[in-house]
Amino acid sequence: MGSRVICFGAAHVDFRAQSLAPLIEGSSNPVKTSRARGGVAGNVAGWLATLGHEVFMVTRVGTDADGTFVLDELTRLGVRCDAVMRDPDYPTATYTAAIEPSGELRLGLADMSIHDDFTPEQIDQALKVTGTADLWFLDANLPETAIRHLATRAPTSAILSADTVSVTKAPRIRAACPRLDLLITNEDEATTLLACDTAAAQLSAVEVLGVGRTIIGHAARGVTLLDHGSRSDFTPLPCNVVDVTGGGDALAAGLLHGILEGVPMADAVRLGLAAAAFAVESETPHPAGVDAADLLARASIQR
Ligand SMILES: Nc1ncnc2c1ncn2[C@@H]1O[C@H](COP(=O)(O)OP(=O)(O)OP(=O)(O)O)[C@@H](O)[C@H]1O
Numbered sequence: 001m002g003s004r005v006i007c008f009g010a011a012h013v014d015f016r017a018q019s020l021a022p023l024i025e026g027s028s029n030p031v032k033t034s035r036a037r038g039g040v041a042g043n044v045a046g047w048l049a050t051l052g053h054e055v056f057m058v059t060r061v062g063t064d065a066d067g068t069f070v071l072d073e074l075t076r077l078g079v080r081c082d083a084v085m086r087d088p089d090y091p092t093a094t095y096t097a098a099i100e101p102s103g104e105l106r107l108g109l110a111d112m113s114i115h116d117d118f119t120p121e122q123i124d125q126a127l128k129v130t131g132t133a134d135l136w137f138l139d140a141n142l143p144e145t146a147i148r149h150l151a152t153r154a155p156t157s158a159i160l161s162a163d164t165v166s167v168t169k170a171p172r173i174r175a176a177c178p179r180l181d182l183l184i185t186n187e188d189e190a191t192t193l194l195a196c197d198t199a200a201a202q203l204s205a206v207e208v209l210g211v212g213r214t215i216i217g218h219a220a221r222g223v224t225l226l227d228h229g230s231r232s233d234f235t236p237l238p239c240n241v242v243d244v245t246g247g248g249d250a251l252a253a254g255l256l257h258g259i260l261e262g263v264p265m266a267d268a269v270r271l272g273l274a275a276a277a278f279a280v281e282s283e284t285p286h287p288a289g290v291d292a293a294d295l296l297a298r299a300s301i302q303r
Pocket residue numbers: 185186216217218219220221222223236237239241244245246247248249251273276277280
Protein backbone atom coordinates (compact mmCIF):
# COMPACT_ATOMS: atom_id res chain seq x y z
CA MET A 1 0.00 0.00 0.00
CA GLY A 2 1.44 3.37 -1.01
CA SER A 3 2.00 6.43 1.18
CA ARG A 4 0.58 9.95 0.93
CA VAL A 5 3.03 12.48 -0.50
CA ILE A 6 2.94 16.22 -1.26
CA CYS A 7 5.42 17.66 -3.80
CA PHE A 8 5.90 21.45 -3.68
CA GLY A 9 7.82 23.29 -6.39
CA ALA A 10 8.25 23.35 -10.14
CA ALA A 11 6.17 21.48 -12.71
CA HIS A 12 6.77 22.87 -16.15
CA VAL A 13 7.75 22.26 -19.75
CA ASP A 14 11.25 21.04 -20.63
CA PHE A 15 12.56 21.88 -24.08
CA ARG A 16 15.58 19.85 -25.07
CA ALA A 17 17.85 20.58 -27.98
CA GLN A 18 20.36 17.81 -28.60
CA SER A 19 23.19 18.86 -30.82
CA LEU A 20 24.13 16.69 -33.78
CA ALA A 21 27.81 17.69 -33.37
CA PRO A 22 29.78 19.07 -30.36
CA LEU A 23 28.20 22.45 -29.45
CA ILE A 24 30.01 25.62 -30.54
CA GLU A 25 29.34 28.71 -28.39
CA GLY A 26 28.29 31.94 -30.08
CA SER A 27 27.27 30.05 -33.19
CA SER A 28 24.21 28.38 -34.72
CA ASN A 29 24.24 24.63 -34.01
CA PRO A 30 22.10 21.99 -35.77
CA VAL A 31 19.97 20.25 -33.10
CA LYS A 32 17.10 17.81 -32.64
CA THR A 33 14.41 19.39 -30.40
CA SER A 34 11.67 17.90 -28.25
CA ARG A 35 9.23 18.99 -25.54
CA ALA A 36 8.30 17.10 -22.36
CA ARG A 37 6.82 17.65 -18.92
CA GLY A 38 9.54 18.55 -16.40
CA GLY A 39 10.34 20.41 -13.18
CA VAL A 40 12.07 18.82 -10.19
CA ALA A 41 9.00 18.51 -7.93
CA GLY A 42 6.86 17.54 -10.94
CA ASN A 43 9.30 14.80 -11.95
CA VAL A 44 9.48 13.46 -8.39
CA ALA A 45 5.66 13.57 -8.18
CA GLY A 46 5.33 11.65 -11.46
CA TRP A 47 7.83 9.00 -10.36
CA LEU A 48 6.26 8.51 -6.92
CA ALA A 49 2.76 8.19 -8.40
CA THR A 50 4.05 5.59 -10.86
CA LEU A 51 5.67 3.76 -7.94
CA GLY A 52 2.26 3.42 -6.25
CA HIS A 53 1.96 6.39 -3.88
CA GLU A 54 -0.90 8.88 -3.55
CA VAL A 55 0.76 12.11 -4.64
CA PHE A 56 -0.44 15.71 -4.55
CA MET A 57 1.32 18.38 -6.60
CA VAL A 58 1.49 21.94 -5.29
CA THR A 59 2.72 24.37 -7.93
CA ARG A 60 1.73 27.36 -10.04
CA VAL A 61 1.18 27.16 -13.79
CA GLY A 62 -0.12 29.70 -16.28
CA THR A 63 -3.53 29.61 -17.94
CA ASP A 64 -1.70 28.91 -21.22
CA ALA A 65 -1.52 25.71 -23.28
CA ASP A 66 1.78 24.73 -21.58
CA GLY A 67 0.01 24.80 -18.19
CA THR A 68 -2.77 22.55 -19.48
CA PHE A 69 -0.18 20.19 -21.00
CA VAL A 70 1.71 19.90 -17.67
CA LEU A 71 -1.46 19.23 -15.65
CA ASP A 72 -2.80 16.72 -18.19
CA GLU A 73 0.48 14.80 -18.16
CA LEU A 74 0.71 14.70 -14.36
CA THR A 75 -2.95 13.68 -14.03
CA ARG A 76 -2.38 10.90 -16.58
CA LEU A 77 0.29 9.47 -14.24
CA GLY A 78 -2.14 9.60 -11.32
CA VAL A 79 -0.80 12.76 -9.63
CA ARG A 80 -3.54 14.77 -7.87
CA CYS A 81 -3.51 18.32 -9.24
CA ASP A 82 -6.48 19.81 -7.36
CA ALA A 83 -4.16 22.04 -5.28
CA VAL A 84 -2.33 23.49 -8.32
CA MET A 85 -2.85 27.24 -8.81
CA ARG A 86 -3.27 28.72 -12.29
CA ASP A 87 -2.11 32.31 -12.70
CA PRO A 88 -3.19 34.29 -15.79
CA ASP A 89 -0.39 36.85 -15.33
CA TYR A 90 2.58 34.57 -15.99
CA PRO A 91 3.50 32.00 -18.63
CA THR A 92 3.99 28.45 -17.36
CA ALA A 93 7.63 27.98 -16.37
CA THR A 94 10.03 26.47 -18.91
CA TYR A 95 13.46 24.86 -18.82
CA THR A 96 15.52 24.74 -21.99
CA ALA A 97 18.48 22.37 -22.13
CA ALA A 98 21.28 22.39 -24.70
CA ILE A 99 22.59 18.81 -24.77
CA GLU A 100 25.83 17.56 -26.26
CA PRO A 101 25.70 14.56 -28.67
CA SER A 102 27.09 12.48 -25.72
CA GLY A 103 23.95 13.26 -23.66
CA GLU A 104 25.78 15.63 -21.26
CA LEU A 105 24.13 18.95 -20.41
CA ARG A 106 26.01 21.94 -21.85
CA LEU A 107 23.67 24.77 -20.78
CA GLY A 108 20.34 24.97 -18.97
CA LEU A 109 18.05 28.02 -19.21
CA ALA A 110 15.26 28.35 -16.62
CA ASP A 111 12.28 30.76 -16.84
CA MET A 112 10.73 30.24 -13.42
CA SER A 113 9.32 33.73 -12.77
CA ILE A 114 5.84 32.31 -12.07
CA HIS A 115 7.23 30.79 -8.84
CA ASP A 116 8.80 34.00 -7.53
CA ASP A 117 5.67 35.26 -5.78
CA PHE A 118 4.49 31.90 -4.47
CA THR A 119 3.20 33.23 -1.13
CA PRO A 120 2.82 31.56 2.30
CA GLU A 121 -0.94 32.27 2.00
CA GLN A 122 -1.10 30.28 -1.24
CA ILE A 123 0.72 27.42 0.45
CA ASP A 124 -1.79 27.42 3.31
CA GLN A 125 -4.62 27.38 0.77
CA ALA A 126 -3.06 24.40 -1.00
CA LEU A 127 -2.58 22.53 2.29
CA LYS A 128 -6.33 22.80 2.95
CA VAL A 129 -6.86 20.82 -0.26
CA THR A 130 -4.12 18.23 0.22
CA GLY A 131 -4.63 17.42 3.91
CA THR A 132 -1.94 15.48 5.76
CA ALA A 133 0.82 13.35 4.24
CA ASP A 134 3.61 10.97 5.23
CA LEU A 135 6.21 12.79 3.13
CA TRP A 136 6.69 16.38 2.00
CA PHE A 137 9.15 17.05 -0.83
CA LEU A 138 10.02 20.62 -1.83
CA ASP A 139 12.36 22.06 -4.41
CA ALA A 140 14.39 25.27 -4.42
CA ASN A 141 12.46 26.72 -7.35
CA LEU A 142 10.19 28.04 -4.58
CA PRO A 143 11.15 31.41 -3.12
CA GLU A 144 12.89 31.44 0.26
CA THR A 145 9.80 32.79 2.06
CA ALA A 146 7.76 29.82 0.84
CA ILE A 147 10.51 27.34 1.80
CA ARG A 148 10.77 28.82 5.31
CA HIS A 149 6.98 28.71 5.65
CA LEU A 150 6.83 25.06 4.54
CA ALA A 151 9.47 24.13 7.13
CA THR A 152 7.33 25.66 9.88
CA ARG A 153 4.12 24.06 8.60
CA ALA A 154 5.46 20.51 8.09
CA PRO A 155 4.01 18.34 10.89
CA THR A 156 6.54 16.33 12.90
CA SER A 157 4.76 13.18 11.71
CA ALA A 158 5.80 13.92 8.09
CA ILE A 159 9.25 13.34 6.58
CA LEU A 160 10.47 16.67 5.16
CA SER A 161 12.81 16.41 2.15
CA ALA A 162 14.20 19.07 -0.16
CA ASP A 163 16.17 19.32 -3.41
CA THR A 164 18.59 22.21 -4.03
CA VAL A 165 17.82 22.29 -7.83
CA SER A 166 20.75 24.49 -8.99
CA VAL A 167 23.82 26.30 -7.71
CA THR A 168 21.94 29.61 -7.93
CA LYS A 169 18.93 28.40 -5.95
CA ALA A 170 20.65 26.08 -3.44
CA PRO A 171 21.15 28.75 -0.71
CA ARG A 172 17.34 29.10 -0.41
CA ILE A 173 17.20 25.65 1.22
CA ARG A 174 19.12 26.94 4.25
CA ALA A 175 15.79 28.32 5.52
CA ALA A 176 14.47 24.76 5.90
CA CYS A 177 17.63 23.00 7.13
CA PRO A 178 16.92 22.84 10.88
CA ARG A 179 13.68 20.95 10.13
CA LEU A 180 14.98 18.92 7.18
CA ASP A 181 15.01 15.12 7.43
CA LEU A 182 16.60 14.62 4.00
CA LEU A 183 18.59 17.01 1.80
CA ILE A 184 19.04 16.01 -1.85
CA THR A 185 21.76 17.86 -3.70
CA ASN A 186 24.68 17.49 -6.09
CA GLU A 187 28.37 18.29 -5.69
CA ASP A 188 28.29 21.88 -6.93
CA GLU A 189 25.03 22.75 -5.17
CA ALA A 190 26.32 21.24 -1.90
CA THR A 191 29.52 23.29 -2.16
CA THR A 192 27.46 26.49 -2.47
CA LEU A 193 24.89 25.62 0.20
CA LEU A 194 27.43 24.33 2.73
CA ALA A 195 30.16 26.86 1.83
CA CYS A 196 32.80 24.09 1.82
CA ASP A 197 33.86 21.38 -0.63
CA THR A 198 35.70 18.64 1.26
CA ALA A 199 33.77 15.60 2.43
CA ALA A 200 34.87 16.04 6.05
CA ALA A 201 33.84 19.70 6.15
CA GLN A 202 30.51 18.93 4.50
CA LEU A 203 29.83 16.21 7.05
CA SER A 204 30.13 18.69 9.90
CA ALA A 205 28.42 21.52 7.95
CA VAL A 206 25.20 19.53 7.54
CA GLU A 207 25.31 18.67 11.25
CA VAL A 208 25.65 22.36 12.12
CA LEU A 209 22.75 23.25 9.82
CA GLY A 210 20.66 20.59 11.55
CA VAL A 211 19.93 18.40 8.50
CA GLY A 212 19.04 14.76 9.23
CA ARG A 213 20.52 13.00 6.18
CA THR A 214 22.11 14.32 2.99
CA ILE A 215 22.54 12.64 -0.36
CA ILE A 216 25.06 14.24 -2.72
CA GLY A 217 25.03 13.24 -6.41
CA HIS A 218 28.36 13.07 -8.27
CA ALA A 219 26.94 12.25 -11.73
CA ALA A 220 28.98 9.38 -13.28
CA ARG A 221 30.84 8.89 -9.96
CA GLY A 222 27.69 7.96 -8.02
CA VAL A 223 26.49 9.37 -4.71
CA THR A 224 27.59 10.10 -1.16
CA LEU A 225 25.28 9.61 1.81
CA LEU A 226 25.93 11.69 4.91
CA ASP A 227 23.94 10.08 7.70
CA HIS A 228 24.17 11.50 11.22
CA GLY A 229 27.95 11.89 11.25
CA SER A 230 28.84 8.92 9.05
CA ARG A 231 29.65 8.91 5.35
CA SER A 232 29.15 6.19 2.72
CA ASP A 233 29.82 6.22 -1.02
CA PHE A 234 27.89 4.36 -3.72
CA THR A 235 28.84 3.81 -7.36
CA PRO A 236 26.16 4.19 -10.07
CA LEU A 237 24.52 1.10 -11.51
CA PRO A 238 25.83 0.15 -14.97
CA CYS A 239 23.90 2.07 -17.64
CA ASN A 240 24.11 3.38 -21.20
CA VAL A 241 23.82 7.15 -20.93
CA VAL A 242 21.54 8.78 -23.49
CA ASP A 243 20.60 12.02 -21.66
CA VAL A 244 21.52 12.83 -18.05
CA THR A 245 18.56 15.24 -17.64
CA GLY A 246 16.34 14.02 -14.80
CA GLY A 247 18.98 11.71 -13.28
CA GLY A 248 18.96 13.69 -10.04
CA ASP A 249 15.15 13.82 -9.85
CA ALA A 250 14.93 10.07 -10.41
CA LEU A 251 17.59 9.50 -7.75
CA ALA A 252 15.48 11.57 -5.32
CA ALA A 253 12.27 9.71 -6.19
CA GLY A 254 13.77 6.21 -5.92
CA LEU A 255 15.41 7.10 -2.61
CA LEU A 256 12.17 8.57 -1.21
CA HIS A 257 10.26 5.50 -2.38
CA GLY A 258 12.71 3.29 -0.48
CA ILE A 259 12.38 5.41 2.67
CA LEU A 260 8.57 5.28 2.44
CA GLU A 261 8.72 1.50 2.01
CA GLY A 262 10.88 1.29 5.14
CA VAL A 263 13.85 -0.47 3.52
CA PRO A 264 17.36 -0.03 5.05
CA MET A 265 18.94 3.29 3.98
CA ALA A 266 21.61 1.60 1.80
CA ASP A 267 18.85 -0.20 -0.14
CA ALA A 268 16.90 3.06 -0.46
CA VAL A 269 19.99 4.65 -2.04
CA ARG A 270 20.27 1.69 -4.44
CA LEU A 271 16.62 2.18 -5.44
CA GLY A 272 17.50 5.82 -6.13
CA LEU A 273 20.46 4.76 -8.27
CA ALA A 274 18.21 2.29 -10.12
CA ALA A 275 15.68 5.05 -10.94
CA ALA A 276 18.57 7.32 -12.01
CA ALA A 277 19.93 4.59 -14.31
CA PHE A 278 16.52 4.28 -16.01
CA ALA A 279 16.32 8.08 -16.35
CA VAL A 280 19.76 8.62 -17.88
CA GLU A 281 19.14 5.81 -20.37
CA SER A 282 16.05 7.64 -21.61
CA GLU A 283 15.64 10.89 -23.56
CA THR A 284 12.86 11.87 -21.14
CA PRO A 285 13.56 12.72 -17.46
CA HIS A 286 10.84 10.32 -16.30
CA PRO A 287 10.76 7.25 -18.58
CA ALA A 288 7.29 5.73 -18.98
CA GLY A 289 6.34 2.38 -17.54
CA VAL A 290 9.07 1.89 -14.90
CA ASP A 291 7.36 0.55 -11.78
CA ALA A 292 8.36 -0.44 -8.24
CA ALA A 293 9.18 -4.04 -9.27
CA ASP A 294 11.48 -2.77 -12.04
CA LEU A 295 13.40 -0.65 -9.51
CA LEU A 296 13.80 -3.59 -7.11
CA ALA A 297 15.04 -5.80 -9.94
CA ARG A 298 17.50 -3.22 -11.25
CA ALA A 299 18.79 -2.56 -7.72
CA SER A 300 19.10 -6.37 -7.17
CA ILE A 301 17.00 -6.15 -4.02
CA GLN A 302 14.92 -9.20 -3.00
CA ARG A 303 11.73 -8.43 -1.07
N1 LIG B 1 27.10 10.37 -16.80
C1 LIG B 1 26.47 9.54 -15.97
N2 LIG B 1 26.76 8.21 -15.98
C2 LIG B 1 26.13 7.36 -15.16
N3 LIG B 1 25.20 7.73 -14.26
C3 LIG B 1 24.88 9.04 -14.21
C4 LIG B 1 25.48 10.01 -15.05
N4 LIG B 1 24.96 11.22 -14.76
C5 LIG B 1 24.05 11.00 -13.79
N5 LIG B 1 23.99 9.70 -13.45
C6 LIG B 1 23.12 9.09 -12.42
O1 LIG B 1 22.19 10.04 -11.97
C7 LIG B 1 22.43 10.37 -10.60
C8 LIG B 1 22.16 11.83 -10.33
O2 LIG B 1 22.95 12.61 -11.19
P1 LIG B 1 23.73 13.91 -10.65
O3 LIG B 1 24.62 13.50 -9.55
O4 LIG B 1 24.32 14.55 -11.84
O5 LIG B 1 22.55 14.75 -10.03
P2 LIG B 1 21.99 16.17 -10.46
O6 LIG B 1 23.11 17.06 -10.83
O7 LIG B 1 21.10 16.60 -9.36
O8 LIG B 1 21.15 15.81 -11.73
P3 LIG B 1 19.94 16.66 -12.34
O9 LIG B 1 20.60 17.66 -13.21
O10 LIG B 1 19.16 15.62 -13.08
O11 LIG B 1 19.20 17.27 -11.19
C9 LIG B 1 23.86 9.94 -10.34
O12 LIG B 1 24.09 9.67 -8.99
C10 LIG B 1 23.97 8.70 -11.22
O13 LIG B 1 23.38 7.61 -10.57
